[in-house]
Amino acid sequence: MDFSEAKRELKKLLKLTAPEHVGRLLQWVTSSEEVESLLRDNRSVILENIAEDLRASLPPDATLPSETFAATKMAQCARRTVHVDSFLLDESLVDSMCEEGKLSRSFCGHCGSTQTEELEFVSHSFSAPELRFLFLNVLPDLTGRTLVDVGSRLGAVLFGGHEFSSAARLIGVELNEDFVKLQNQIIHKYGLQGRVQALHSDVLLQGALLQSADVLVMNNVFEFFLEPQQQLRCWRFISENFRRKGCLLVTVPGVQESFSRLQETPPCDWLEELPVNYDLYLTRDPTQNESFREIHLYRVM
Ligand SMILES: C[S@@+](CC[C@H](N)C(=O)[O-])C[C@H]1O[C@@H](n2cnc3c(N)ncnc32)[C@H](O)[C@@H]1O
CATH class of the missing domain: 3.40.50.150 (Vaccinia Virus protein VP39)
Incomplete structure (x- = not known):
């Protein structure tokens, strides 16, 4: 089904939907987890598998010891910045790493421990x-x-x-x-x-x-x-x-x-x-x- 056909079908569906439910339906289409997982096709699964293989070959911050220049640049950022590669780690993985204490979203401005101020996350890859x-x-x-x-x-x-x-x-x-x-x-x-x-x-x-x-x-x-x-x-x-x-x-x-x-x-x-x-x-x-x-x-x- 191409875009024009899909649009026609959607218009038909919207006409059939009780007016008081139209807003809820549109919100569900644009922001529900159900629709998001429906859109996760085989191609996305291949990218997830590749990301899993890459994670296994890299340290958690996905940078290499040879990247000394990049490490210095990160240290010079105005706000405390850490590299979190968004091709390797989606939001749910970041959340679970934070829960397990493997990653933190904040740090203590005084002693450097991860307690209070927000850390800036930078990704060197597209998600x-x-x-x-x-x-x-x-x-x-x-x-x-x-x-x-x-x-x-x-x-x-x-x-x-x-x-x-x-x-x-x-x-x-x-x-x-x-x-x-x-x-x-x-x-x-x-x-x-x-x-x-x-x-x-x-x-x-x-x-x-x-x-x-x-x-x-x-x-x-x-x-x-x-x-x-x-x-x-x-x-x-x-x-x-x-x-x-x-x-x-x-x-x-x-x-x-x-x-x-x-x-x-x-x-x-x-x-x-x-x-x-x-x-x-x-x-x-x-x-x-x-x-x-x-x-x-x-x-x-
Ligand atoms: C932010 S990453 C880009 C990642 C990737 N293009 C993506 O979108 O997922 C930038 C990369 O460019 C490389 N790089 C920087 N200067 C370069 C140059 N002059 N020639 C080739 N690669 C370079 C760095 O080593 C680094 O790995």
């Missing part, structure tokens, strides 16, 4: 609902297209793209070799190698790949991992090589915000922002809805 939204509601049909994820880390974008899109090629470029090994283990275990590839490389060495990409994804890729001058160098390189008219760029946060954090202005005449309908994917968790609004879509001019 499964964000990936679903990205591929089903933000991006167009990617049949035959090449998508490149700049800084692919655990491979969440590649695996999400494999399940929720028809992209011909999903290629991750990642600086950290340990993460590339982890991505490759998953690619081989789940037989994704026909469409998915993980490259161990600095994006600065991938001019030809950027020129061949139809879609580029940049999820908070540089802020915690590179010095401001290196970040600007990467942005400049990407804006010089990802230039084919009509190609799409997805960023978190928006390009304007990334550049203003670096106290610079984005290259002019490179991109135009396209509208995203965030209301298409409202979840019961309002903090998650906020993170969806950080996803921006641009077209190369």
Whole structure:
């Protein structure tokens, strides 16, 4: 059933529903657990299995000892910040880890014990609902297209793209070799190698790949991992090589915000922002809805 047919059927159903129950029915559709679990299809289950495999290979905070720069950046944040990877841990897992004392949402400002002030959670990966939204509601049909994820880390974008899109090629470029090994283990275990590839490389060495990409994804890729001058160098390189008219760029946060954090202005005449309908994917968790609004879509001019 396509969208128009489903809409027709829903209109029929709403006409048949007693007027005093219409409000309750609509609320149930948009915010009930029953509907949410109905929407959990096989593709989401595959992503859950991949997340479970990755959790087994990583420490609870899903960072590596080799990530010393990122650890220093986290320690410099204005509010006490910890990494909680939202591809690996959904809200219910975070809740149960907090109950078991494996994770805390707060700490004591005096002695550092986990008692009073709220901790800031940062995720270095997209969550499964964000990936679903990205591929089903933000991006167009990617049949035959090449998508490149700049800084692919655990491979969440590649695996999400494999399940929720028809992209011909999903290629991750990642600086950290340990993460590339982890991505490759998953690619081989789940037989994704026909469409998915993980490259161990600095994006600065991938001019030809950027020129061949139809879609580029940049999820908070540089802020915690590179010095401001290196970040600007990467942005400049990407804006010089990802230039084919009509190609799409997805960023978190928006390009304007990334550049203003670096106290610079984005290259002019490179991109135009396209509208995203965030209301298409409202979840019961309002903090998650906020993170969806950080996803921006641009077209190369
Ligand atoms: C926030 S994570 C992005 C995760 C992933 N794209 C996602 O959305 O789930 C950023 C990753 O980019 C990598 N990275 C940073 N600078 C890079 C560069 N110049 N070239 C390749 N990877 C880079 C980091 O090592 C880190 O793993």
